[in-house]
Every structure is written in C-alpha cells, then in structure tokens.
Amino acid sequence: MSAPTVVELLWGTGRKSRRGPKPSLSLEVIVGAAITLADVEGLGGVSMQRVADRLGYTKMSLYRYVPGKAELTALMLEQALGLPPDRAAAQRVPGEPCWRAELRLWTEEIFRRYRAHPWSVELSAGIRPMGPHELGWLECALASMAGIGLTGAERLDTVVVLNGHVRSLAQQSRGVGADAVEEQLLEQMAEVMTAAGDLFPEVVEALGEQAAAAPDRVDALRFGVDRILDGLEALVARRAG
16 A cells, blocks of 8 residues: 555545554654654754654654655644634734734734744745644634635735744744843844944834833734734725725
C-alpha cells in the first residue's frame, strides 16, 4: 500500500491497514514528541531519527505512521494551532459591533498559539495543504465578518492583514521573552542616542515615552489590531450609509 499523502494524514482519510499486530505507537504521540523537540530546539532540531530516539523506537518504525519530515511538520502545525476560539467568548467594548470583538479575540488567540510554538510561524507561510484546524481558524475569522457588507475577497484580505500583523510581532519576539525583546531594544537604542541623539530628537522622545510606559508585545498587538479594525469599521459604516 502506498504511503499516505499530507492531505490524507491531515484529514484522516488515508486507508488503514488491518493486518499485523496492534500498533504500539500512534500518530498523535509521534507528532507530540516532534512538537516538544521543536519548542526547545526549533525546526532544525526535528528529524525522524531524533523523534524516534525520543520515543525509544527505531526510525523505521515511525515510517508506518508518517512518510517523512514534510508530512510530520504539516501535522505539527495542525496540532499546534488547535481549535479556533469560540466566537461567543469575545468580550465587547460598550458600543462596538460584535464582529470587531470577535476579530480581536481571533488575533489575540492565534498570537498566543504562535508565541507558544514559534516555529509554527514559519510552517504556516506559503501555499500548502491545510488541515481542519487551520481551515477552522480561517472559517472563524470569515464568519465573524459575515453580513457586514464586505465581499468575500475583502474578508480574505482582512484575515491576511490581521494575520500579517500577528506574525510580525510573533517573529520579533521569537526565541526570547517579550519583556526581553523590549529591554534589549531600549538598551541598544539608548547607546546610539547617547552618541547621536541630537540628530534624531523625535526618536529620542518616542523611545523615552516607550520606556516610561513599559509596553509589551501584547500592547503592540492590540494597538495594531485596533487601528486595522478602525479602518475596517469606517469602510463598513461608509457603505452602510
């Protein structure tokens, strides 16, 4: 029997052999071990051999479940993203439309998933087969904008813009804590401004205010998301008027 494809593995549509002894491993266990490796060492630390060693099996035994690393990483992304948030859990600011609160929840939740598994940002780029979890995230965001006056293309573009903002911030803090990112940046810029601050007075002022406010990546996430949603809300209101 031929090896299962990525689509068959993601959607569970591959043929299952009933011959032979009951499997001692499972696809979920293999993927979980690979995720643990990636969380510690990045994607470079993941190989079929390393996963097999971690589980105490031979590399060949893993091939009964997954043909290779390409298929394994697709399953890793699917498991890392998990289910999208429940739109009903979105907390609204008084007077704002439901769709706006739901999209804010969507961006904050997917940011949390990216931060928990930084390698997922890399794996989610490009054109590739998507599993039910990843498509569920897309469905969730599109459903939040249903009936507000946007075309299908505009709703898809909105998801791209929001996800781009999330991915950018997740990549900036990749490998270190959010507080460490801000602290390192401010320390490095302080050295530069000491030497050449008189040439860049607006930079000095902005960085000084940033240091006093002690923002983190979540603040930057919400600021960007709110500005994107401001523009979207203005478009929706203009069309409704």
